[in-house]
Amino acid sequence: MIRESRTTTAGTHRVLVDDGHFLWGDKYQERERQGLIQSDKNCIACGRGTSRQGKGYGVLVSGGGAVIVHPDDYVTYPHDGGEMGWFPIGSECIKQIPREFRVRGTVS
Numbered sequence: 001m002i003r004e005s006r007t008t009t010a011g012t013h014r015v016l017v018d019d020g021h022f023l024w025g026d027k028y029q030e031r032e033r034q035g036l037i038q039s040d041k042n043c044i045a046c047g048r049g050t051s052r053q054g055k056g057y058g059v060l061v062s063g064g065g066a067v068i069v070h071p072d073d074y075v076t077y078p079h080d081g082g083e084m085g086w087f088p089i090g091s092e093c094i095k096q097i098p099r100e101f102r103v104r105g106t107v108s
């Protein structure tokens with residue numbers, strides 16, 4: 001994961017650029033191959049289930065799954081490659097995400 005700022009006509013946006021192995025990466029794909037991904041409540045990093053209480057942390061994803069956008073910058077981000085929205089990340093994997101990029105969400 002690479003942290004960077006991108007300047008566009010809409011201003012400067014703080015983003016985390018995935019290295020291709022974190023979001024829906026190796027661990028997730030392995031669990032998917034095993035048929036263990038049962039819903040969109042699974043952590044998008046490791047594929048394990050997230051909070052059964054329906055509350056947990058996640059991130060705002062853009063760029064077709066390659067970029068995590070800072071929550072304060074998400075609305076103005078140009079979303080080249082595809083806006084994707086909020087996705088859950090489990091309590092262990094979220095430790096790899098800088099605090100200011102974590103967004104509390106509700107998975108119904």
Ligand SMILES: [Zn+2]
Nearest residue numbers: 043046090093
């Ligand atoms: Zn995880």
